[in-house]
Amino acid sequence: MTPRFGALAGGASSPVRAGAAVGGDPFVQTYGRGAYAYDDDGRAHVDYVMAYGPLLFGHAHPSQVAGLDSLAARGSVFGATHAEEVRLADRMAQHLPAMELLRFTSTGTEAMMSALRVARAYTGRPRIVRFAGNYHGHFDAALASAGASAAASGAVAGGISPGARGDALVARYNDLHDLDAILDDREDEIAAIAVEPVAANMGLVLPDSGFLDGLFARARRIGALVVFDEVITWLRLGLGGAQGALGYVPDLTALGKIMGGGFPLAAFGGRADVMAALAPEGSAFAGGTFSGNPFCIALGHRTLDAIESDPHVYARLDRNARLLAGGLREIFAALALDISVVQCASMVDFKFRLGPPVRNFDEAAQADRLAFASYYHAMRERGVLLAPSPNELMFLSTEHGEREIALTLEAAGASFRMLRDDGLI
Ligand SMILES: Cc1ncc(COP(=O)(O)O)c(C=O)c1O
Incomplete structure (x- = not known):
């Protein structure tokens, strides 16, 4: 662990955050606002970690923090x-x-x-x-x-x-x-x-x-x-x-x-x-x-x-999650990759593994960890933050709108083309 984490054991209060599964420097966050996580240079990333699930309304939503x-x-x-x-x-x-x-x-x-x-x-x-x-x-x-x-x-x-x-x-x-x-x-x-x-x-x-x-x-x-x-x-x-x-x-x-x-x-x-x-x-x-x-x-x-008080909140979340899942499916189809995208409510996921959706942990373990690690870093470079572990998924919040999803799909398309050029998929 680099000295910059001082006395913090393992450099993280919960192991996944140290990013061992993807290597490289762990993401260090300074603040969060809406759908975005800001790193220690103040750079915004569309955040799909969403603190591993709690932030249905994104970071620091006024309805929660006022x-x-x-x-x-x-x-x-x-x-x-x-x-x-x-x-x-x-x-x-x-x-x-x-x-x-x-x-x-x-x-x-x-x-x-x-x-x-x-x-x-x-x-x-x-x-x-x-x-x-x-x-x-x-x-x-x-x-x-x-x-x-x-x-x-x-x-x-x-x-x-x-x-x-x-x-x-x-x-x-x-x-x-x-x-x-x-x-x-x-x-x-x-x-x-x-x-x-x-x-x-x-x-x-x-x-x-x-x-x-x-x-x-x-x-x-x-x-x-x-x-x-x-x-x-x-x-x-x-x-x-x-x-x-x-x-x-x-x-x-x-x-x-x-x-x-x-x-x-x-x-x-x-x-x-x-x-x-x-x-x-x-x-x-x-x-x-x-x-x-x-x-x-x-x-x-x-x-x-x-x-x-918002009767349409789940319909909106579902619509945006479908938009993201549909966009990912298009990217995979264009690359002739038989990767299954799974969506349920405002959760979206795919694994670096060909064929039908994963049904259990043994099948999840067959996913290509190296390809995921490269994808994680490629997405991060393009301003999209994923959880640094292939066992996680993408959480959307009410603040993830069409703009954020378009940005994500652009980054995913470019990242997949890069992975293909590198022979990783
Ligand atoms: C399904 C499930 N149960 C229990 C827990 C444990 O919750 P906590 O991290 O708040 O202790 C988690 C945390 O990720 C979880 O996803």
Whole structure:
């Protein structure tokens, strides 16, 4: 790591930001405004990282950041329950009927870790099943074969005890046969099956038709709970999240990212009888100094206000994402490249791999990492910032309009022609 990162371990507070997967100098950001990230020379880049998902309204949107000093002046953290916290929980439960009761945390990691603990306490069973290439945060049982940041940083087994590793069994996404093999002989040990209902941490991978139905059927048969990780998808796919869009009622759900309007706010919750396993009523502990703090809760209200008051927001986001996906498809067609572009709501992705869209982490791993690294740098030189890892995808915000998309497509066309000239594709 270069000396300019001083005492900052690894030069980043979250490993993916160090850019090991693409090499070269990591992007150092000075500020963000709308759809743009500004580097340390003040140069603007159309930003598709969007902080890895939270910034549905782009950087520093006035609906989120106006008057924050007066908000803070009322006290930023209380250590006591407050009325706005209760009101936000009620507002959320109206949009997500499966969340009869919920509790706030600060991060998605805490939300998933706590949901799985509650599942264990409720069922009295020790293990969870999850899927390779999904990412649920950086707690011990979540990291083996995880996607996103974890996969971008190479080895992730350090410091995790064999016991914690054994708590989680990992199946292949979109593969019910593999799930059956994992469940075999262990059915009465499984507390929960945890899943990203639309997977956004190995690129963008949509659930095959029948996959989630089959998952629910198996969970019901063996008496395990279904935990939806909607840390990315809630408010990205709409006010009802993936569960609303796809028509599922999970037993527990974890939320995060967009709900805090760019500030750390997350939550988990679900069936009232299951959440009764949570202390103080039950035996499963989950709490935090900053959990439900009035500052972030107010941002949660602002986020819902902004979405609820703009009935066309998702249609606009979807339209622009389709524009971007369509433009990329044209570029690939012109180069006679059989690369699949995947789009869901305001998420767009493709992999450096020929053929149909990726269905699981094994297929995602077949993508050409060298070509991606060259593409990342070529795009950055042309003023477009992508996440520095092939496991990520492009997040659009309400601030990514036709101008930004045209600029992106121009850069992508030029970058692909360069890659072709260099023999990389
Ligand atoms: C689906 C999913 N779950 C959980 C998490 C963990 O959230 P956090 O980084 O806020 O701890 C992430 C983070 O990227 C995520 O994408």
